[in-house]
Amino acid sequence: MKAIGNKGFGNGKATFDNGYGMFLNMLDYKLKERGKYFVKVDKWYPSSQICHCCGSVKKLDLKDRVYTCDCGYTGDRDHNAAINILTEGLRILQSL
Numbered sequence: 001m002k003a004i005g006n007k008g009f010g011n012g013k014a015t016f017d018n019g020y021g022m023f024l025n026m027l028d029y030k031l032k033e034r035g036k037y038f039v040k041v042d043k044w045y046p047s048s049q050i051c052h053c054c055g056s057v058k059k060l061d062l063k064d065r066v067y068t069c070d071c072g073y074t075g076d077r078d079h080n081a082a083i084n085i086l087t088e089g090l091r092i093l094q095s096l
Contacts, residue, residue, distance in 0.1 A: 037096065039089045047088070048081035 028038040041047070049057050054071040067073070067080045 037093055039092050041085050041088045041092065045085070045088055047084040048077050050080075050084050052080050052083040052087065 024038075024040075031038045046057065048067070049060055051058065051067070051069040051071060051073055053073040054069060056069060056071065058067070058069065060067065060077065065077050067075055067077045073080075
């Protein structure tokens with residue numbers, strides 16, 4: 001799971017912090033209860049900027065919705081990011 005920020009929540013920031021934190025704690029508890037692991041990927045991990053095929057890093061603007069790499073990979077930016085988050089989570093899990 002990738003951590004998210006709370007910028008832009010204004011007065012609802014405390015509610016957001018409590019609700020999100022409580023959800024993460026409950027999820028962690030329930031997973032441990034079942035013998036599973038809860039892994040958090042750092043919110044600053046550049047998941048959408050790394051090619052999941054070759055690992056090269058390419059700076060993207062938010063308006064760039066398609067990731068095109070020099071290795072030949074072309075695909076949806078969010079799909080590429082999801083694969084990178086999964087890969088990073090599995091890497092963290094292996095180091096536990």
